[in-house]
Amino acid sequence: MAKKYACYLCKGCGIGEALDFDNLQEVASESGMGEAKAHEALCSPEGLALIKADVDGGANALLIGACSARVKTDEFTFGKEVLVERASLREQTVYCTEAGEEAAADRQMLAADYLRISATKLQKMELPVPFQLEQPAEKAILVVGGGVAGLNAALAAAKAGAKVYLVEKEDALGGFLGKMAKLGPQSPPYQELQDTGLEDLVGQVQGNGNIEVFIGNTVAKTEGAPGNFTVSLSGGQSLRAGAVIQATGWTPYPPEKLADELAYGSSPNIITNVQMEERAKAGDLGGLNAVAFIQCAGSRDANHLPYCSAVCCLVSLKQAMYVKQANPEAAVYVIYKDIRTPGQSEEVYRQAQREGVIFIRRGEEYPKISDHGGKFTVETADVTLNDTVAIEELDLVVLATGMKPNNPKVVEPPLVALGMDQEEAKRLTAEAKAQSDDWSVLNLAYRQGKNLPTLKYAYPDSHFICFPYETRRTGIYAAGTVRRPMRVTQAIEDATGAALKAIQATTAAAAGFAVHPRSGDESFPEFFMQRCTQCKRCTEECPFGAINEDEKANPLPNPTRCRRCGVCMGACPERIISFKNYSVDMIGAMIKSIEVPEEDEEKPRVIVLACENDALPAIDMAAKAGAKWSPFIRFLPLRCLGSVNLVWIADALSSGIDGILLFGCKRGDDYQCHFIKGSELANVRMSKISETLDRLVLESDRVRVEEIGFGEVDKIPGIIAEFMETIESVGPNPYKGF
Amino acid sequence: MASKAYDKSFREEVYENVDSGEEIKLCMQCGVCGITCPLRDEMTYGPRQIWSLIRAGKREEVMNCSDIMLCTSCYACKVRCPRGVKVIDVMHGLARYALRQGIVPRKETSKFGKVFWDCIAKTGRIDETDVPMRYTMTAGPIHGIFNALEMMDIGRALLSHKRMKFKVAPGVPPAKKIKGIRGLKKMLKKAAAMSPGKES
Numbered sequence: 023m024a025k026k027y028a029c030y031l032c033k034g035c036g037i038g039e040a041l042d043f044d045n046l047q048e049v050a051s052e053s054g055m056g057e058a059k060a061h062e063a064l065c066s067p068e069g070l071a072l073i074k075a076d077v078d079g080g081a082n083a084l085l086i087g088a089c090s091a092r093v094k095t096d097e098f099t100f101g102k103e104v105l106v107e108r109a110s111l112r113e114q115t116v117y118c119t120e121a122g123e124e125a126a127a128d129r130q131m132l133a134a135d136y137l138r139i140s141a142t143k144l145q146k147m148e149l150p151v152p153f154q155l156e157q158p159a160e161k162a163i164l165v166v167g168g169g170v171a172g173l174n175a176a177l178a179a180a181k182a183g184a185k186v187y188l189v190e191k192e193d194a195l196g197g198f199l200g201k202m203a204k205l206g207p208q209s210p211p212y213q214e215l216q217d218t219g220l221e222d223l224v225g226q227v228q229g230n231g232n233i234e235v236f237i238g239n240t241v242a243k244t245e246g247a248p249g250n251f252t253v254s255l256s257g258g259q260s261l262r263a264g265a266v267i268q269a270t271g272w273t274p275y276p277p278e279k280l281a282d283e284l285a286y287g288s289s290p291n292i293i294t295n296v297q298m299e300e301r302a303k304a305g306d307l308g309g310l311n312a313v314a315f316i317q318c319a320g321s322r323d324a325n326h327l328p329y330c331s332a333v334c335c336l337v338s339l340k341q342a343m344y345v346k347q348a349n350p351e352a353a354v355y356v357i358y359k360d361i362r363t364p365g366q367s368e369e370v371y372r373q374a375q376r377e378g379v380i381f382i383r384r385g386e387e388y389p390k391i392s393d394h395g396g397k398f399t400v401e402t403a404d405v406t407l408n409d410t411v412a413i414e415e416l417d418l419v420v421l422a423t424g425m426k427p428n429n430p431k432v433v434e435p436p437l438v439a440l441g442m443d444q445e446e447a448k449r450l451t452a453e454a455k456a457q458s459d460d461w462s463v464l465n466l467a468y469r470q471g472k473n474l475p476t477l478k479y480a481y482p483d484s485h486f487i488c489f490p491y492e493t494r495r496t497g498i499y500a501a502g503t504v505r506r507p508m509r510v511t512q513a514i515e516d517a518t519g520a521a522l523k524a525i526q527a528t529t530a531a532a533a534g535f536a537v538h539p540r541s542g543d544e545s546f547p548e549f550f551m552q553r554c555t556q557c558k559r560c561t562e563e564c565p566f567g568a569i570n571e572d573e574k575a576n577p578l579p580n581p582t583r584c585r586r587c588g589v590c591m592g593a594c595p596e597r598i599i600s601f602k603n604y605s606v607d608m609i610g611a612m613i614k615s616i617e618v619p620e621e622d623e624e625k626p627r628v629i630v631l632a633c634e635n636d637a638l639p640a641i642d643m644a645a646k647a648g649a650k651w652s653p654f655i656r657f658l659p660l661r662c663l664g665s666v667n668l669v670w671i672a673d674a675l676s677s678g679i680d681g682i683l684l685f686g687c688k689r690g691d692d693y694q695c696h697f698i699k700g701s702e703l704a705n706v707r708m709s710k711i712s713e714t715l716d717r718l719v720l721e722s723d724r725v726r727v728e729e730i731g732f733g734e735v736d737k738i739p740g741i742i743a744e745f746m747e748t749i750e751s752v753g754p755n756p757y758k759g760f
Numbered sequence: 761m762a763s764k765a766y767d768k769s770f771r772e773e774v775y776e777n778v779d780s781g782e783e784i785k786l787c788m789q790c791g792v793c794g795i796t797c798p799l800r801d802e803m804t805y806g807p808r809q810i811w812s813l814i815r816a817g818k819r820e821e822v823m824n825c826s827d828i829m830l831c832t833s834c835y836a837c838k839v840r841c842p843r844g845v846k847v848i849d850v851m852h853g854l855a856r857y858a859l860r861q862g863i864v865p866r867k868e869t870s871k872f873g874k875v876f877w878d879c880i881a882k883t884g885r886i887d888e889t890d891v892p893m894r895y896t897m898t899a900g901p902i903h904g905i906f907n908a909l910e911m912m913d914i915g916r917a918l919l920s921h922k923r924m925k926f927k928v929a930p931g932v933p934p935a936k937k938i939k940g941i942r943g944l945k946k947m948l949k950k951a952a953a954m955s956p957g958k959e960s
């Protein structure tokens with residue numbers, strides 16, 4: 023594309039009074055942007071008309087020096103064919119520096135540098151060309167699992183017009199719903215047990231022309247990428263699908279593990295809630311005069327399932343009602359740690375109480391169950407009576423056991439294994455592998471393994487709060503109890519959500535843009551293969567397993583799996599991975615375009631490589647809230663801290679920059695990184711940079727990684743001030759002026 | 761062995777026989793009633809734990825506990841109960857049930873109630889000096905006089921201000937009857953006939 027540059031400078035919001043525009047116009051012109059046009063308020067209709075006229079006249083690469091790129095995005099967008107780069111003269115220049123004449127010189131240099139940085143960026147970037155699969159993208163959706171979530175996902179997708187393949191390993195559809203006698207109350211006034219409605223649901227699925235059902239089948243292999251998955255079934259069929267929904271449900275926590283604590287297995291009348299449901303389904307609830315339910319049997323227990331399964335309380339309430347309805351005279355006890363009945367479920371709890379179920383709050387200790395000739399005695403702490411009590415003459419004891427996801431657990435070796443001693447890394451990898459499950463649901467033909475990566479407890483999660491349904495494999499979504507423990511109504515909602523996500527994924531694959539979280543981004547990483555050294559860093563470090571490998575360890579990118587974070591770009595030692603509008607060379611050139619004053623001017627320069635998802639908004643908000651910091655700071659927004667290539671550090675230090683701060687998201691177990699591992703990877707990589715700094719005879723204090731949360735606006739000025747002090751004490755970069 | 765075994769007979773007895781007895785089924789043991797009660801320091805258990813004891817089948821503990829007769833009907837617990845349990849109604853129901861069984865969980869309350877009720881039933885109003893005087897004398901002639909002597913200063917002041925009449929004799933109507941006393945008596949008779957036990 024032949025670029026025709028144009029530059030616009032806004033004088034609104036106090037920028038006009040704070041900066042010398044003649045100087046800025048000169049800088050823009052020196053940077054190759056031509057004659058910059060200044061306007062009192064660029065976002066006003068007149069200002070926009072000024073830009074629009076030039077765009078109509080052929081200008082297609084616009085540098086706009088005004089407010090932050092995070093605001094007024096609609097105003098400053100001029101169609102897909104026009105590149106726009108925004109220099110933040112407001113938030114990151116005028117708002118965050120001291121006002122007045124005294125600070126004018128430093129403020130002016132800051133603004134000029136932002137113009138140079140943005141001009142360089144504009145010169146280095148190209149219009150992205152959307153990626154197209156060789157074959158037209160497939161829009162069919164594969165749903166794995168024919169339980170309540172799977173059936174509803176299939177229906178939701180089919181109703182939205184998608185072709186659906188539904189695979190179920192059993193010989194009948196229904197999953198656990200088929201094993202249930204009744205559902206708990208699901209609708210107002212939440213007092214009556216309800217039919218499962220399974221027959222109707224299965225009928226709808228079987229009667230829908232868009233849905234093809236494969237019962238008695240499992241997935242033998244899943245190859246390819248969103249828009250082009252090839253799925254082989256155990257029955258021999260081969261299907262082409264655009265996206266996958268895994269709704270494989272749950273398995274009960276193995277009750278055998280409770281043999282010591284709760285005497286499971288010692289009598290046929292000490293059963294789990296699943297067995298109780300089977301008995302209810304078989305109509306075998308006669309002759310029960312006294313029943314006890316023991317809640318949290320192996321749940322919220324560090325030795326068993328550490329988490330709450332969210333449904334066992336409701337299940338026991340329902341089953342207590344079964345007993346009461348079969349024999350209203352029966353004494354029914356629920357021995358609980360906490361009754362957890364969120365939302366309208368509280369009404370179910372009340373109904374069980376009205377029907378005369380007795381609730382006894384126990385402590386952390388399990389009750390003791392003893393058998394007296396077929397009648398049981400349960401001895402438990404009673405917190406509300408502050409005593410130990412016994413419940414005698416029980417006919418049946420039901421253990422409310424929890425849910426495990428029906429998904430193989432994947433444990434990843436810690437990231438510190440990257441680049442460490444080979445033997446140690448191998449040992450850590452082997453250890454992680456030993457803790458992982460060997461079986462698979464989807465049998466992915468992915469270089470990073472056949473299973474969906476899991477976080478805690480084998481749930482195939484990506485980011486629970488921000489991105490529900492998302493797994494860490496693009497185009498593959500989890501719905502229902504495989505995602506987290508939930509009840510039927512929630513699973514139906516989940517299934518609908520996942521179905522819509524899957525449709526988005528196939529649409530994005532067809533149009534060639536990123537589905538999530540950089541929704542709509544048409545750029546994708548391109549590999550300059552002639553210089554690849556087959557080091558495997560990109561294939562190993564991609565948080566989404568987007569890159570496969572051939573036998574010779576050459577990377578085989580799958581752009582429709584890609585989320586455009588640039589982690590591969592940061593990993594590549596040969597710097598052969600670039601996006602059309604984001605590359606190692608581009609950021610390197612932007613850093614080099616900063617003017618570094620001579621040492622004797624005593625004006626240090628510090629760059630901040632900031633994550634544009636969380637850190638950059640926090641910076642903007644801090645500036646807007648009136649926080650001030652050093653005018654020697656230059657912020658460079660990045661897609662993800664994981665895209666930081668070490669060469670940028672070398673570039674910066676060799677061009678005389680005194681210090682480098684990296685602002686990324688929270689890392690660790692409860693990470694906030696949009697790309698899961700980006701922040702963690704940056705941290706690991708920076709910890710290994712001391713070698714480079716030693717080679718350059720520089721202090722490692724000059725480079726620091728900081729975690730900035732979206733809400734940690736007030737931390738920013740302090741972090742910057744402290745780093746500036748460090749830089750002052752370390753002294754100027756000896757490479758200045760070389 | 762546990763010191764207490766759960767037994768369903770007492771709770772069923774309460775559901776069946778005590779006024780508003782079934783209300784306690786809905787209690788979720790949050791304890792708001794107990795902490796709200798202005799008499800919490802006087803109570804051994806408080807309403808929440810009384811319900812718990814009923815569910816556990818602790819007949820003796822509940823029926824002999826003065827708590828069930830301490831309620832002053834201030835309604836704070838009933839207003840605050842998140843489950844809408846009519847705490848006061850159950851408390852009074854339990855007290856009445858105990859009396860019907862011939863159990864007097866708290867003698868003072870029982871005697872005061874009798875004096876109070878007699879006054880209303882006979883005159884249709886409460887005489888605020890007459891009722892305490894009669895109540896004082898329920899302790900018997902000797903204790904009554906000792907009790908009265910303790911109150912001598914107050915009594916003297918009340919007399920000098922003509923706030924108290926000095927006469928307590930059985931059969932003497934304490935105060936002037938209301939106009940429609942016959943109608944009231946009819947109403948009380950009808951209400952007593954509707955009550956599960958005889959009024960106390």
